[in-house]
Amino acid sequence: MFETSLTWNDTIFLLQGAGTTLTITFWAVLGGTILGMLFGLIRATSPWWVNAPIGFVLDILRSVPLLIQFVLANSFKSILKLQVSAFTVGCVVLALYTAAYCAEIVRGGILAVPPTTRRAARSLGMTYTQDLTNIVFPMALRVALPSWIGLTLGVMKDTALVLWIGIVELLRASQVIVTRIQEPLFVLSIAGLIYFLMSFPIARLGARLEKRWREND
């Protein structure tokens, strides 16, 4: 018969890890979305000499492995002798990483609005700001939201990497338990199941949203 030495406390420990994963995801996505919207708007509307440097920095964030970014940020924190926790470092790095992707999504959404529509808005007497808030943003939202949901799920999965700078999130919690009870497959499967349950329903929702909006276009 199937037996395991996984106790009730271990399960609670795993769920606490999942809670940490969700907390980091929340802060990273919140910060990343605000920054990303800002950068995306700048990138979609500015002349090239503003656009190019911002684009370059965001591209670096997307082209360097997240693990390396965590290590660099963590050691930079020690160099500056900043009194911040690894948790904060993790959230900040992930937020910047999210912002880099979010900026591209927002930019893509804004650029997907046909120029003729915007010109029509302006010729109806709307100001530039009115055009942005009443015409461009609602239309861009439809293009951007499915990708944004995908990004949020991606960030949720990427939070697993913060274990390298010493934060006990879901995957690290499972590893701690594996070290004690020596049942890697079983414990990892539970961790995987929790990730799956956190990610799959939202992924489905995003896919359905995308499909419905495309049909109604």
Place this chain on the structure above:
Amino acid sequence: MLNYTFHWRPAFNALPDMLWGALVSLQIAVLSMVIGVVLAVFLALGRQSNNKFLYGFSTGWVELARNTPALFQIYMTYFGLGSFGIHLDSYVALLAGIAFNNAGYLAETFRGGLRAIPHTQTRAARSLGMTAPQAFRLIVLPQMFRIVFYPMTNQMVWALLMTSLGVTVGLNTDLTGVTQDLNVRTFRTFEFFAIAAVIYYLLAKLITLSSRLFAWRLFRY
């Protein structure tokens, strides 16, 4: 405030070692991509299949690969498979994990690509006397690869970035692994990892650039 002296000299002295590591990283990325593409073609076909088992298997693979962290998948191949008596060394485990992940993501991309090709193409090929596998291999696949070329390039860059996860399962020959080894010996964390970051960035650009050239050469008509 900043009473830390940067020591770039040892880091630059270690540059040859790190470049060899970069080569290993690139090798893993390329291999995982080749395996991933082959598997993904079959998975994409499986998801269109009427056979319940094939459909279930490939859907399960794709959803698992897309809804769990890549690091989890690598842990599974490294620690998890041990329960079945399969003990992979960290290089193979990393490669298997990334290939699993690649296959899942690429299968979805390929499915989209296949859907974009009109059915009339297959029908025309069949009526010219080709068998079904021939029509797929000679008519449908080349068109699909053209459609999915850019998403594939992105996946290749991600595969390269994912190779950095090897260090978490004890790989010490790839770029991150070599860097971590040097770091443990000297504690010059920032300097070494900053150089590793630059190398990763350049490798990612190299992949993007060479695929642009490739596309320009390939899709000129």
